[in-house]
Amino acid sequence: AKPDFIQWAPGLPKTRSGKIMRRILRKIAENDTGSLGDTSTLAEPAVVEELIANSLYNLSA
Numbered sequence: 001a002k003p004d005f006i007q008w009a010p011g012l013p014k015t016r017s018g019k020i021m022r023r024i025l026r027k028i029a030e031n032d033t034g035s036l037g038d039t040s041t042l043a044e045p046a047v048v049e050e051l052i053a054n055s056l057y058n059l060s061a
Contacts (some may be wrong), residue, residue, distance in 0.1 A: 011047045015030050024048060027051075028055055 013021040024036055033052050039045055 007051070007054060008054065009047070009051055009054070010036075011044060011050075013048050013051070014043050016043045018043075028052055031055070035036045 013024045015021065021039075021042065024039065027033060027036055028048075028051050033055075036048065039048060042048065
């Protein structure tokens, strides 16, 4: 199997304890960015905004 799209990112959405928030990554990949849920526990919330801005759905628009 091969990926359809590879997205480079400045970082991953991680909690302050270092756990990767896979739920947020999944929602961005599914273009369901309206309901990301609680992002207050993220170490760097700006990473999520960068991922959304550079997502496949925004690049093709």
